[in-house]
Amino acid sequence: MGVEGAVLLLALLVAPGHGRGNHAGQIVTHDHGARAGCAAARCAQVKPVGMETGKVKDKQLFACSEFGPESGPRRGRLNMRRNMPKHGVGGWKALTNDDQQWIEVDLLYDRLILGIVTQGRQDLGRRGGEWVTSYTIQYKKNLSPVYLYYSTDGGPKVFPGNFDKNTPVENLLPEPLEARWIRINPRTWNNHISMRFELLECGGYCVRLEPVGMEAQIIKTSQYKASSIYNARKRPGLAFYGFLNNPNGAWSPHTIHNGHYMEIDLGEDKLIGGIVTQGRPGKGFLMEEWVTSYNIQYRNNSCNAVDYLRDSKGNPQIFGGNFDKVTAVRHIFAQPFRARYVRVRPRSWHNYISLRMELLECADV
Template sequence: MKRPGNVTPAYVGTFALLLCLHSVTADYCKVNHCYNGATCVTGVGEEPFICICADGFGGDTCNLTETGPCSPNPCKNDGSCEVIAPTRRGDVFNEYICKCQPGFKGVHCQINVNDCEKQPCKNGGQCRDLDGDYSCQCPSPYVGKQCQLRCVSLLGMEGGAIVESQISASSVHYGILGLQRWGPELARLNNQGIVNAWTSATHDKNPWIEINMQKIMRLTGIITQGASRLGTAEYIKAFKVASSLDGNSYITYKVDGQQRDKVFVGNIDNDRTKTNLFDVPIVAQYIRIIPVVCRRACTLRMELLGCELHVYSNTAGCSEPLGMKSRFISDGQLSASSSYRTWGIDTFTWHPQFARLDKVGKTNAWSPAYNNRSEWIQVDLEKTKRLTGIITQGAKDFGVVQFVSVFKVSYSNDGESWSTVKENTGNDKLFQGNTDNNTHKKNVFEPPVYARYVRVIPWEWHERITLRMELLGCDD
């Protein structure tokens, strides 16, 4: 605020103009809201009045005692005040300057800049100016501050990162006298075989299939595909999509700007794929596909598209298998504290190189020589990667079911100094492992781990420590 003292002709003119404005606008100053002898003058625009402070006082209502040009701070919107003359503040243009935060300008940083004038939103995003900032409404599949990131990673139905226990359905069809089970775990895009998809039961009048992503994700689309049963094409011609954060309360995807449910166009045959994008991405942990119109039967293979929720530091999603099952991770990258030999025979050695998800054979997993908490298996990823989860699996040794039920995870960048994944409390995190020899169990790392070396440390087990696994993540 300007105040009497060091009076100039310009100041007198400004004061006269304010008095004139005061005479033609509402009399907000009938009751003086200003302190310490200040003069109240009816303001212009958004300010109903302003206070012209007496020398030595400052603040919007002149209620603060000045101890220098920048105390109290005359700059608005968190602007910083910088003294340019050591004497008491008189003319604001000569004794201090305000350095404004991004999005503001003016002598006192009082003017909000229209950040949308520079058209910061990319890929067709719509800009909305905010107070000192902006936001972009992005068309799917783009996300990010400026809609600069494509959020279209394959989330794991086809590749296996989404494990069987994450997939459920309202019902299952049993064919050929109950010998064929068309279960939800088969609903994987491009799945092959005679029984290769999910089909709902004939009596199910409200069928659905659901994926539990195990954490909140950003979902931008879905790819659907039918299948052939007994030589006849079956597929979903139209469907709805519902989502949930907790698995209890569901919201059906709506037509943009309306309250009616959106019906997505599905497939036209049993083999070709159909991609639908969600114009407004879905943020949820549970995603449910609800068939509306089916050809012969509600039969589905599918893949979900999306990315991690915190996409600003992640350009492509980060839940891809890193190569244990595919052997992209070579045998030379795997090591362990020890290896068990069944009956002491070298041929039946359970090497760490066997610890690959879904590996088959007589010795098809890693097992250490001893059952104690000092044993470990290690993966050298050869460079730092971003690790977001792990899938574990047990195995059988001559018919005996064996698995790791609880384990810890340690990581390192040099192979010498190790850290253990922690709980929010600071204690080592104990991951819940398997309950049988064959089912996949997926655990996620929140927050992600950045490391070159990863160790799995068995903590509890059934019969004998036995492990097959896959690591999930992406390049750092």
Template sequence: MESGAIPEDSITASSFTGVWHEPYRGRLNGVAGQAAWVSKYDTIGEWLQVDLGEMKRVTGTIIQGRYVADEWVFPGSAGRHIPVTNLLNNPVYARYVRFLPQTWHGRMSMRAEIVGCDTTAVVPTCPYLLGMESGAIPDGSITASSFYGAGSEPYLARLYGVAGGGAWVAEHPHTIGEWLEVFPGSADRNTPVINLLNNEVDARYVRFVVQSWHTMVSMRVEIVGCNTTICSDPLGMESGAIPDDSITASSFHSADLVPYNGRLNGVAGGGAWMAISNTIGQWLQVDLGEMKRVTGTIIQGRRNTEQRVTSYKLQYSTDRITWTTCAGSDGSEMDFAGNVDRSTPVTNLLNNPADARYVRFLPQTWNHVMSMRAEIVGCNTTAVLPCLYLLGMESGAIPDGSITASSVGGLNYVPYRGRLNGVAPGGAWAPLIYSIGQWLQVFAGNVDRNTPVTNLLNNPVDARYVRFLPQTWHHVMAMRVEIVGCNTSLPSVDSLQFSQSVRICLGWNPVPYLMAASLHLRSMMLDMSLTAGG
């Protein structure tokens, strides 16, 4: 589009206003004519269409507003000049691409580009047979929702298989919902098998639960991942990078309490967004302008009066149509802790970061009236480096004492023998009993005497006294510590004083202080218990 490789007559539209507003004026960064395609009618259903000339792999789009006037399509563009890129979650093969504006500023005007590549340039990078036909995937790695009987078991579902009945057959073969599942484990004793998670998780403990095995339950493992603290930048509420018209709400009380006054540390107008009615179901919504990795939120109360949200739910979306509510570990919708005063920011980090363009705050409880200021933290999705680092089983960075198991088959099969490519006596971890449910667990603790390790409580507690009870240690029991939390009554983020009651919580932004406000464990302190009372 921008380069002109797509000819003018390949760019068409449902309508256009007149001369100088033709469809081919809608090229990214175009300045010819009136420097945009402008539809004749400002109604939903109008479209701009591009013929790519042949089948292409389409991976995303870029749009802009009109060059010579404040007219643009949103929530695509945030202004008339700034290009906004949207990458498709699932790339498609197509010759024709059509843009259908849903909302706009001024007039329905736009300039656009389409990104992708030739279909011939998409080289299959993973065309290998993984072992169903060859038998490299063992029988025990093939499971199903049910099977009809002897001769129709899941492992008979191998390509070109002739054993038994020659296929897997479900117990209810005409019922939608039956399934066949293959999870490749090891095919021999030496070749590592890598299984990447469909949905990455943030975790401290990882447990391998054995389901099937060859001869004996024995294994050596590694865990693949990365540090979770690399994606925690403010995304533009406080700085103003998110424009006013990208901040909307279900309602607002008055001209001084409009949605865009709900910026973190904002002092404009009435110093917050306030809903017109104090009822559950009200929301404050932020359009991030493009897909971002969202890792948490920060909220505040109203600047000049004791009005604040004390708990809220969080939703996110890629298209403003389908919304997902953040859930807890049990799968139920999660209520995030809100403010205890009008000024102190409260940070809540997501257990499972989300890729989203739209974020919605839904207050659940509040003090006096529903008022809030907010920020969203995360990073550009393009800045999320592949999270594929070996975390320390093979290298030894994870110490022996951090590797535990349900049982041990003998001195040569202790849990720490279960390191990837390990060759120490026994050569693997093996349990005492070969039964489904045996497990190997890895807890990545301290690996040296200087690097701080931070452990945040799943459920914050109110306490005056905090006690550390070492459970394992390296050489001798020695440690240096800090406690992370906030005062239960005063809006302060200073170091905690033992002479007053404190709340061990995330009632402040931990990111700048993460290294300072950590549990400093001298030597390799592998595990500990924390009890609190008061």
């Protein structure tokens, strides 16, 4: 089965009434928690990044070692077969067997990864078969200086690998992973470290994001609205102070409770694909203020705002906010939305509700 079949099966598995980890259709799917299925279901399209089809070029593939020129990382594509399409073996094969080996793909820009499909080496008999039985994932964003391990509990998450050389085994990530470089680290293996793989991405998000213009002050003072401001004399509390990297202050409401909001009128409907937030600038303990979590509402010209991505219980999605007053924290939305008015509602905060922000629009549509 090609990766297109794997994607079709993924769509079936996240539908109501289907179990997890079934051997249906000669593919094994591991959904690591309910959030993985939810993330896939929210995407407009789940699709392969292009390892199997060749959309990912040979020059984008790397490995720390290879057994020989016929078994390099270019052979590590899902459903690769011996001498097809070029001379070589049926998979990437590491030079040595240890847990320091890796194979990596450079996706060229940050992309939202939902899962991974792996196989063993195609061109060996059953007794001499080679495949990876477990692995971890490292990743690096475009502007990040270091690789990080994919983790859900503080330590590297170990994913189950293959049990034969050909059956595709699909692992859905508990949380989508935004990164440019994805590195697979085999941890255990059968006979020798050899593998083929494909990554699954969310095709319903924006390939290229650009600021709507809050920081650049293209968004004018009159386009800001808030449930309240700290007071009319404390200018840093005014709503239009709530733009990213404003050195003079931030938006703060008159009181602190989770009913407050700051709303931006974009002037026209735009496809919004992300958000960046910061806390209040300034020195001293009294300026240690930022929002630690929030939800998002949006509307067009209608009066009623709707919550971004309610769950099965009717609760809006809560985004993690800031951990200090300076660092800009970005979220890319699994499902972009089209709106003129975007409202951010703080749900928790450090010391006081203070917010600077920028909205990101899809620039590739």
